[in-house]
Amino acid sequence: MMTKRTLMGSVAGCGIAAGLAFTASAAEITVATVNNGDMIRMQELSSAWEEETGNTIEWVTLEENQLRQRVTQDVGMSGNSFDVVTVGNYEVPIWGQQGWLASLDDLPEDYNVDDLLPAVRKALSVEDTLYAVPFYGESAMVMYRTDLAEQAGIEMSDEPTWTEIREAAAAMQEAGDDVYGICLRGKPGWGENMALITAMANSYGARWFDMDWKAQFDSPEWQETLTDYLSLMNEYGPPGAAANGFNENLTLFQQGRCGMWIDATVAASFVTDPDESQVADNVGFARFPNKEGVDNHGNWLWVWTLGVPSSSDQQDVAKEFISWATSQDYTQLVAERQGWRAAPPGTRTSLYENAEYQEAAPFAEMTLNSIEAVNTDSPSVQETPYTGAQFVSIPEFQGIGTAVGQTFSAALAGQMDAEQALQSAQSATQRDIDRAGYGSN
Amino acid sequence: MATQHSRAAARFMIAPSVVLLLAWMLIPLGMTIYFSLLRYNLLMPGQNPFVGLENYTYFLSDPAFQTAIWNTLLLVGGVLFITIVGGIALATLLDQPMWGVGLWRIMVISPFFVMPTVSALVWKNMFMNPVNGLFAWIAGIFGLPAYDFLTQAPLASIVGIVSWQWLPFATLILLTAMQSLDGEQLEAAEMDGASAWSRFWYIKLPHLARAITVVVLIQTIFLLSIFAEILVTTNGGPGVASTNLTYLVYAESLLRFDVGTGSAGGVIAVILANIVAIFLMRMIGKNLDA
Numbered sequence: 001m002m003t004k005r006t007l008m009g010s011v012a013g014c015g016i017a018a019g020l021a022f023t024a025s026a027a028e029i030t031v032a033t034v035n036n037g038d039m040i041r042m043q044e045l046s047s048a049w050e051e052e053t054g055n056t057i058e059w060v061t062l063e064e065n066q067l068r069q070r071v072t073q074d075v076g077m078s079g080n081s082f083d084v085v086t087v088g089n090y091e092v093p094i095w096g097q098q099g100w101l102a103s104l105d106d107l108p109e110d111y112n113v114d115d116l117l118p119a120v121r122k123a124l125s126v127e128d129t130l131y132a133v134p135f136y137g138e139s140a141m142v143m144y145r146t147d148l149a150e151q152a153g154i155e156m157s158d159e160p161t162w163t164e165i166r167e168a169a170a171a172m173q174e175a176g177d178d179v180y181g182i183c184l185r186g187k188p189g190w191g192e193n194m195a196l197i198t199a200m201a202n203s204y205g206a207r208w209f210d211m212d213w214k215a216q217f218d219s220p221e222w223q224e225t226l227t228d229y230l231s232l233m234n235e236y237g238p239p240g241a242a243a244n245g246f247n248e249n250l251t252l253f254q255q256g257r258c259g260m261w262i263d264a265t266v267a268a269s270f271v272t273d274p275d276e277s278q279v280a281d282n283v284g285f286a287r288f289p290n291k292e293g294v295d296n297h298g299n300w301l302w303v304w305t306l307g308v309p310s311s312s313d314q315q316d317v318a319k320e321f322i323s324w325a326t327s328q329d330y331t332q333l334v335a336e337r338q339g340w341r342a343a344p345p346g347t348r349t350s351l352y353e354n355a356e357y358q359e360a361a362p363f364a365e366m367t368l369n370s371i372e373a374v375n376t377d378s379p380s381v382q383e384t385p386y387t388g389a390q391f392v393s394i395p396e397f398q399g400i401g402t403a404v405g406q407t408f409s410a411a412l413a414g415q416m417d418a419e420q421a422l423q424s425a426q427s428a429t430q431r432d433i434d435r436a437g438y439g440s441n
Numbered sequence: 442m443a444t445q446h447s448r449a450a451a452r453f454m455i456a457p458s459v460v461l462l463l464a465w466m467l468i469p470l471g472m473t474i475y476f477s478l479l480r481y482n483l484l485m486p487g488q489n490p491f492v493g494l495e496n497y498t499y500f501l502s503d504p505a506f507q508t509a510i511w512n513t514l515l516l517v518g519g520v521l522f523i524t525i526v527g528g529i530a531l532a533t534l535l536d537q538p539m540w541g542v543g544l545w546r547i548m549v550i551s552p553f554f555v556m557p558t559v560s561a562l563v564w565k566n567m568f569m570n571p572v573n574g575l576f577a578w579i580a581g582i583f584g585l586p587a588y589d590f591l592t593q594a595p596l597a598s599i600v601g602i603v604s605w606q607w608l609p610f611a612t613l614i615l616l617t618a619m620q621s622l623d624g625e626q627l628e629a630a631e632m633d634g635a636s637a638w639s640r641f642w643y644i645k646l647p648h649l650a651r652a653i654t655v656v657v658l659i660q661t662i663f664l665l666s667i668f669a670e671i672l673v674t675t676n677g678g679p680g681v682a683s684t685n686l687t688y689l690v691y692a693e694s695l696l697r698f699d700v701g702t703g704s705a706g707g708v709i710a711v712i713l714a715n716i717v718a719i720f721l722m723r724m725i726g727k728n729l730d731a
Contacts, residue, residue: 069695069696072483072484072698073483073698076483076484076486076698077483094484098486188676188678188679239571239587239589240571240572240589240592242592242679243591243592395482395484395485396484398484398696398697398698399696399697399698399699402692402696402697406677406678406679406680406681407680409678409679409680410678410679410680410682412679413592413593413679413680414593415679415680415682416680424504427504428504435499
């Protein structure tokens with residue numbers, strides 16, 4: 001499904017293409033991207049790149065799940081419809097290894113690869129070869145209403161534990177009218193509720209698989225995680241939470257309906273935007289919670305990246321575009337047009353050293369700390385046979401994660417209890433992982 | 442009279458179209474069967490080894506499979522029941538002489554022309570939404586808490602939405618049949634002192650039997666493959682509470698990118714649909730002969 005914006009964009013693109021038809025080197029590239037706010041902004045701003053280089057861009061803008069389906073099918077079957085694809089750090093290492101993405105060793109000198117945050121750069125590389133460049137990156141953290149906390153007479157620490165979160169949720173729900181103590185994701189999907197629940201499980205010391213690839217949903221750590229998640233949401237969450245994902249919770253929080261929200265750091269710039277958020281001046285930030293005695297804070301790392309499929313026959317122009325869209329110049333352009341707070345976060349050290357950015361973005365420090373604390377090699381305090389933070393970095397995870405997410409969402413909707421949900425997650429996961437042949441070799 | 446020779450020539454001349462038709466049907470089916478015998482996951486390229494019936498056993502032993510079959514039956518059965526009972530009732534009403542009958546008929550038929558995706562969206566957002574929906578507002582008037590239809594009763598809600606769409610179709614067919622009933626028969630019955638109910642039960646309903654069979658047959662074919670309504674409203678959930686066979690095949694092949702298992706699911710769905718079709722044909726054949 002094309003959005004109207006895309007249609008208009010491509011019409012405009014055709015116009016420019018017609019005008020520049022005589023400049024011999026002009027090429028047209030097709031860029032597939034996701035309809036998140038930052039990418040829509042990139043679409044608007046890239047007319048600057050088109051004017052500068054004479055190339056034109058055809059946009060295919062889709063909702064996240066649709067994008068993933070289209071791009072995976074296209075790249076997997078070498079369909080060659082896209083010259084630039086927007087993919088996450090879940091896909092990049094897997095696709096890089098399979099040779100689906102062109103390696104990016106030959107980026108221009110001034111791209112300044114060393115400026116990329118180490119955790120991000122590592123997540124996008126296979127054996128030190130970069131396979132995609134980061135557009136924006138995120139970890140997860142607690143966002144809370146400072147006014148409500150004050151009203152309730154509680155003090156949030158910078159590094160809260162889950163017990164503190166629970167107490168704060170109760171107190172804030174008590175203190176505010178029409179306020180739910182805490183909003184968390186409940187919508188099924190490996191990138192929706194499972195991102196939060198996996199991160200939460202990591203902070204409880206749980207893991208998806210043991211070293212023999214046995215599913216671990218029957219472990220006490222998972223039991224505690226799910227029981228706490230469910231009771232937290234049932235007691236202090238909004239009704240209908242089983243259908244709430246990132247965007248739904250964002251709206252609730254912006255309307256002042258949530259005391260706390262634990263989610264991606266990238267949300268910080270939206271909830272502190274006075275044009276969109278009714279609570280912009282009263283948002284505090286804290287680190288992703290941990291459980292008492294477990295020294296681990298969730299380990300969430302997500303990066304939206306731009307990559308070039310190896311099947312594309314316009315790789316040079318495509319690489320030129322992605323290095324422009326993720327460069328320091330682009331950040332500068334965003335800052336000039338829309339202010340520093342709108343700059344794509346979480347990819348470059350230089351942004352966090354920029355005094356103007358620190359001034360404009362009260363969440364900058366917490367975001368950087370959260371991302372730097374991520375260690376995707378060891379997501380849990382227990383040993384794991386896999387890497388990845390709020391996901392398990394194996395190709396089968398999309399299917400498994402979504403199936404487990406459905407079960408947990410059904411538990412949140414009250415269709416089964418925690419015990420049943422864990423049992424069914426355990427058997428479904430083990431079934432898939434056995435079939436895929438893990439652990440047997 | 443055709444000679445042996447001319448018959449052969451005729452066969453020869455229609456051969457291209459027969460071949461084309463066969464290819465049209467057989468190639469897609471053949472490809473599906475072929476893929477269903479491979480371990481073929483889009484996310485894991487490389488070799489796609491032949492694994493025999495592994496995909497089938499995997500698909501059939503999926504705990505979601507039983508639920509999906511059961512849901513498919515409930516969905517088809519529920520919608521058939523509602524549309525036929527409701528269709529007979531509406532047809533009987535519309536058969537009466539009344540003011541503005543043309544307008545009434547158009548209004549009753551119109552839901553059938555709403556696209557499934559659109560109607561699902563309208564029901565989901567304007568009626569069933571627990572915060573902004575019409576039903577929640579009505580419940581609010583009576584001081585009742587809003588009922589979250591798509592979470593609490595997902596399958597029943599979908600049955601409702603689909604019935605709303607198909608009720609006009611049933612009504613239309615049944616009304617046409619009812620109007621073909623000879624008025625003199627009814628008049629005679631009335632003169633003999635038969636009550637309105639007896640006239641309906643012993644004359645009208647038997648007259649409708651064929652029309653009902655047609656409705657059952659056509660609707661079953663379309664209802665077995667309901668998809669858009671589920672995708673738009675519940676995404677097969679919560680859990681697998683509203684997953685039918687079509688949705689399960691979709692999930693397998695497009696959410697997990699497992700072409701092999703997805704194809705196996707497709708073949709199984711074709712087989713099941715054929716079994717249903719055979720039973721229906723028998724039943725209907727008997728009915729239409731009478």
